[in-house]
Amino acid sequence: MKPPILIDDSWEKQLPAWLHSAPVVSNWPLFTLAAETKKLVIPTDFHGLLTPDFLPSIHFMPHQIEAARTVMEEMNGTAILADEVGLGKTIEAGLILKEYMLRGLVSRTLILTPASLVNQWAKELRDKCKIYALVQKKKPDWSWNGVQIASIDSAKQPKYADAIANTMFDMVIIDEAHRLKNPATLNYQFVRRLMKTYCLLLTATPVQNNVDELFHLVSLLKPGHFGNSESFNNRFKKGKRSIHDQDAFKELLQKVMIRNKRDEMDRQPIKRCVETIRITPSKEEKAFYDSLAYLKEDVPNAMTLLTLQREACSSKYAALSTIQKLTGQKCEKVALLAEQINMNSKAEKTLAIMKEHPEKTIVFTQYRATQRYLEHYFRENGLLAVSFQGNFKKGKKDWMVELFKGPAQVFIATESGSEGLNLQFCRRLINFDLPWNPMKLEQRIGRIHRLGQVQDVHIYHLAYEQTVEDRMLTLLHEKIHLFQSAIGKLDDILEENWVEEHLHDAFHHSKSIREWEIKVHNLTAALE
């Protein structure tokens, strides 16, 4: 095989003009310098990285350099970067991008991120990799031949989507790529249409709920790597949440995915202490929770009832905001029961934890109502608390984090917008209520358990006994198990000593929520 030799004749074309024109000033020192310096900075080998030597003032971590090398040499610039949260995926991607730029293989680049992270990306690329990217805002110019950053939500809008899909990008980088797990979504279809040579997908949580997500993500990057959906199903899939032939699966996956883990990185690994605290509801709380079951006929569907129950496990305010939208006499009765509650047992427990360990603490809740309540509650008890929401403007977000760094002791956050927050100066986190998705938990924990954390981190999960939260713990366990068999070990998210098998059985063979709860109840009774 002889590769074709392509001659660039631009110099040759200008030569006659130079020969005939009046003598221009010839700068011999500049001529020599240009040639000798060019020799110094061209890549003399296919292998290895230029960037670390060329950016001597920046200290890249060994795992970042290794990852960049693997992506270049073995994965040919198409990879999923799936390091655990907080290990610097942005810098890893920047390093790879820079290397391709220095080698002259990439110039036009599109980086798609959640809107909240656009500016952070621009800053990190500038500071860490000396890449000056254009941030595409209100009047985007997609013809820019350089590095550009846009939020995926604005880019996929119909008015821009075509222009972007018709542009040839040398490299496309997509942050928080777990948002592309579903091929039916607009996000997925938009990314599918992009013309690109190299592609990096970044996510700390490549699997969230089922194996198909991984198949779709990989098929977006490298269609055919896992076969087509039919052969994938036959070969690897065993039910929704487990995998056949794990070794072969992992081997294939490792060819397109890099995953660094915290405990492999640190010389003195930071320990993660996870504690699930099961709280006995007060009499009033119990009465209120149980009464929700009577609303069965008033709610539009079973899902709403479930939502109500989950909200009630957070705070009565969260549940009341939903109940108020319903009508009927029963609702009023239930609302009355809610009024009887004058103490939130979880809030009390949270306060107790913070009294015991008087240091900065993050409290995560899913509900705005609970967030407002907690802020008020902490203030009453003499603790300075700040609330954080995803829809804050960037300046306000930064200010909230600064407040937490400074005087405030408690940081109350809702889920959204927490991606990308760096709060490693704090080491205690309380989950006031639980999400369905273990990766959300992992994302939450990643706010404090990340590079730069120097102390062991403490995580608390608060769950009411004999409620829907018991069931959620089970489901979380099941999903974590899937993640581990697909991707590898996950740091402890929940405690291990859970009676998994029994709960699993109870969950799968119960016909109604009620029945399931009774089974769980019996099980716990038997255990106790």
Place this chain on the structure above:
Amino acid sequence: MMTFLKQFFTACECQITHQDDQSITVELSEQMDRAIMNRPFYWHYKDQLNEKGAPMTVSFYVKDTGQPLRAHEEYISFGSPRFHQLLHYAGQQSLFIRLYEECPSIKPLQLEPWLFVHFLISYEANGKKERIESVALHLISGTIQRDFLTKISDVPFAQTIPSFHYVLSPFITPISGLKRLQQMVMNELNQENHEWAKEAKNKQDKEISLLRSFYENNPDDSEEYTREKEAIIRRFEPAIRLSVWNGGLLYLSAGRFQTFTDAQSAL
């Protein structure tokens, strides 16, 4: 880096006003300011008013001192865009040169024409490596010299034909000379071992067959298939690119030529 900055700004006739281990401060020339400081509005304004503009003074730091930078201060390293801008500028400004050797002689001295070229050779596939060939062709005898820059690095040059010197005209035109040099390099490239290209081609074939298997049962997605296939081709397709980084005509004394050939026959 410091050596580069010093030589670069000296060669471009910018005044270096301060210099220590970590930094260099330069009073830019007007031409340099226009070329690198990216302030077209300022220069346009000054031109319209027919006024002389004030070029900036800039400090470049080669090490991160940990202190925040003030206005007109910046860090520079081989990885920073600024460096590549300066290198590009140097390349563009020295694309073509024409120079005459200057000997301290009172006797008439004969100068012979050489075509001197830096070829940039890029090997591209699923990666990229490059090298620079410094070659020259004697435009009378057709002799070719390699590693030419090192051989003539200490020759003193003048912009015009110095007095008592005279120039021989070439038998070979510079344009056909360039063709000869190109042909030589291409012959050598064809002789090389191209294992890298074979490997890339194999990988490419594998990826394309995987891709085909994915779309086998979905003939509707042919557009998508074509798009993905083209991406694979771009990622792996091996090719060698040959371009000229810079070059020009040099007139050297016959004595130089003699020493080259002597050195060669001695080998």
